[in-house]
Amino acid sequence: xxxxxxxxxxxxxxxxxxxxxxxxxxxxxxxxxxxxxxxxxxxxxxxxxxxxxxxxxxxxxxxxxxxxxxxxxxxxxxxxxxxxxx
Amino acid sequence: xxxxxxxxxxxxxxxxxxxxxxxxxxxxxxxxxxxxxxxxxxxxxxxxxxxxxxxxxxxxxxxxxxxxxxxxxxxxxxxxxxxxxxxxxxxxxxxxxxxxxxxxxxxxxxxxxxxxxxxxxxxxxxxxxxxxxxxxxxxxxxxxxxxxxxxxxxxxxxxxxxxxxxxxxxxxxxxxxxxxxxxxxxxxxxxxxxxxxxxxxxxxxxxxxxxxxxxxxxxxxxxxxxxxxxxxxxxxxxxxxxxxxxxxxxxxxxxxxxxxxxxxxxxxxxxxxxxxxxxxxxxxxxxxxxxxxxxxxxxxxxxxxxxxxxxxxxxxxxxxxxxxxxxxxxxxxxxxxxxxxxxxxxxxxxxxxxxxxxxxxxxxxxxxxxxxxxxxxxxxxxxxxxxxxxxxxxxxxxxxxxxxxxxxxxxxxxxxxxxxxxxxxxxxxxxxxxxxxxxxxxxxxxxxxxxxxxxxxxxxxxxxxxxxxxxxxxxxxxxxxxxxxxxxxxxxxxxxxxxxxxxxxxxxxxxxxxxxxxxxxxxxxxxxxxxxxxxxxxxxxxxxxxxxxxxxxxxxxxxxxxxxxxxxxxxxxxxxxxxxxxxxxxxxxxxxxxxxxxxxxxxxxxxxxxxxxxxxxxxxxx
Numbered sequence: 001x002x003x004x005x006x007x008x009x010x011x012x013x014x015x016x017x018x019x020x021x022x023x024x025x026x027x028x029x030x031x032x033x034x035x036x037x038x039x040x041x042x043x044x045x046x047x048x049x050x051x052x053x054x055x056x057x058x059x060x061x062x063x064x065x066x067x068x069x070x071x072x073x074x075x076x077x078x079x080x081x082x083x084x085x086x
Numbered sequence: 087x088x089x090x091x092x093x094x095x096x097x098x099x100x101x102x103x104x105x106x107x108x109x110x111x112x113x114x115x116x117x118x119x120x121x122x123x124x125x126x127x128x129x130x131x132x133x134x135x136x137x138x139x140x141x142x143x144x145x146x147x148x149x150x151x152x153x154x155x156x157x158x159x160x161x162x163x164x165x166x167x168x169x170x171x172x173x174x175x176x177x178x179x180x181x182x183x184x185x186x187x188x189x190x191x192x193x194x195x196x197x198x199x200x201x202x203x204x205x206x207x208x209x210x211x212x213x214x215x216x217x218x219x220x221x222x223x224x225x226x227x228x229x230x231x232x233x234x235x236x237x238x239x240x241x242x243x244x245x246x247x248x249x250x251x252x253x254x255x256x257x258x259x260x261x262x263x264x265x266x267x268x269x270x271x272x273x274x275x276x277x278x279x280x281x282x283x284x285x286x287x288x289x290x291x292x293x294x295x296x297x298x299x300x301x302x303x304x305x306x307x308x309x310x311x312x313x314x315x316x317x318x319x320x321x322x323x324x325x326x327x328x329x330x331x332x333x334x335x336x337x338x339x340x341x342x343x344x345x346x347x348x349x350x351x352x353x354x355x356x357x358x359x360x361x362x363x364x365x366x367x368x369x370x371x372x373x374x375x376x377x378x379x380x381x382x383x384x385x386x387x388x389x390x391x392x393x394x395x396x397x398x399x400x401x402x403x404x405x406x407x408x409x410x411x412x413x414x415x416x417x418x419x420x421x422x423x424x425x426x427x428x429x430x431x432x433x434x435x436x437x438x439x440x441x442x443x444x445x446x447x448x449x450x451x452x453x454x455x456x457x458x459x460x461x462x463x464x465x466x467x468x469x470x471x472x473x474x475x476x477x478x479x480x481x482x483x484x485x486x487x488x489x490x491x492x493x494x495x496x497x498x499x500x501x502x503x504x505x506x507x508x509x510x511x512x513x514x515x516x517x518x519x520x521x522x523x524x525x526x527x528x529x530x531x532x533x534x535x536x537x538x539x540x541x542x543x544x545x546x547x548x549x550x551x552x553x554x555x556x557x558x559x560x561x562x563x564x565x566x567x568x569x570x571x572x573x574x575x576x577x578x579x580x581x582x583x584x585x586x587x588x589x590x591x592x593x594x595x596x597x598x599x600x601x602x603x604x605x606x607x608x609x610x611x612x613x614x615x616x617x618x619x620x621x622x623x624x625x626x627x628x629x630x631x632x633x634x635x636x637x638x639x640x641x642x643x644x645x646x647x648x649x650x651x652x653x654x655x656x657x658x659x660x661x662x663x664x665x666x667x668x669x670x671x672x673x674x675x676x677x678x679x680x681x682x683x684x685x686x687x688x689x690x691x692x693x694x695x696x697x698x699x700x701x702x703x704x705x706x707x708x
Contacts, residue, residue, distance in 0.1 A: 011387040011388065013358055013386040014362060015362050015366075016366055017365065017366055020357055022354045022358075022387065023354065026354070027351055027352060028354050029353075029357040029358075031365070
């Protein structure tokens, strides 16, 4: 089970170079480029942060510890920004 | 620019219409006070053209008066029409200085009357909702009727509520290539092309925009947004986004201020663009393209965008077609009070002895008072199982009777059981929506094709009422509305049906239900009939646009009528013997399990090799 889910008011779309998040309540848009965009995509598929960190090691060539920290920092920033709940 | 939508009424049912949500919530007509306000708004905003649209704007009963008011204020008048105009509107347009933009589709002969009489006042419009389109016929129409040498192309954009067919951006390039080729042919014939909102530069072949001339300026940048003033005086940025945000038309408001508010509300979405590649596009960066239609862009979002703003929930669609029963005005007033928001129309047989209808004659002592006093929309049945005389002989009398009912009693649609008769009615009364009766026995997609251009609504045969794959095939094939009868209850493909309906319709004193002996022998067959219980309607939601309650003979008792209709509208459970079905329906209390009912929707009625209903009946009837 996913630890985080997209907040209800957030809608998102895939772009050529990342994803764009839109807050349905305010209309504000935020662009995410890679590798953050990949993290967003994996979260919405229901992956846990552990699993995402493991995939990031393979995708972005990060060390496991660095990947895990990167995922947790990113997710925490999104939670504070209201993009995620959980 | 801003459009004034005079009415939601329309006498066509285009699959791509993005005003479907407004139309399904019932007919709404703009009042003269609101129209005055709209004209004030145009003047205040420095707009010199009144663009009148609908629905079909000429169906507004005050259309000539409204158009005249706009002219008197010194505004130019442009009417957006489907060409199926009532005679007074057409006469007004013939004699006044107004332009008409007429949307057309290939082969719609009903528009010829308007084209012939308005000639070069008409500019043709053509909406593209599929990449498989062929605009060549437009040049023939322009030549034949001497129309304005100009064609306005539109893209069918998605309504935010998902109610219409639209051109997916993945097909834009195919469409752009075809249009570029057509443009060369058209220009050689002296005809220019113009483009409505949503076209983007990258859908056309290189060099096309340079060759196009001034019209190229509109491609990619046209959405400002345009603003549509709805019949109730609310303003939306455009029809496709109408369910997401709307604003009242205030006394001191200008178009620029409203546009600014809508633009602000949707500004985040503007970043999207219709393609993934829009985010990094140089043309867009330079301001020569805004990324295409906002509604099309929103289709890329996951999940839906319904949370974008706080819009009041739309009124429920009027989806119920219900029978006239001979009850006093108080009954109809109460019915309107309780269920008026759900009732699409009340149907009754064509009065007099011109032709019969699908049931024995019923009492009609209160019919006149109903027609005079009730505000519920009314429809007339012209549906005997066979006509008593040849079509050509009997059609004029029927058409005359219909004209009287339309003019004097406000009848707004008709159900017809004979296709040739329907065609004659359509020729004589093009604005009258027609439904193909259940007695046309339509079961297959090729039959749906035969109805095209004649019938706006199709009531499928009772033999497939419980056959979901067959209904899905019809739904895909028929461009109009599908209406399912929920409680007719005849056996599927009943061999006794034609004689039974003949006896009912011909006025025999005691018409026989001829399936009685069969049902005595095989009572379980009562479970196979054409009925659906209120609690199971959702299983048929995707294949039906509207529902019809039968019951001219079986629901004459007022409390029973209200109970059954209320249960269906609110989907409260009923047992099959309570729904007012005919003599072939289950007569004793039976509990119908949803899993059982759902299974029968896909069984293909292979009763010769299946015991499901027999066993269910034997187990349940105790």
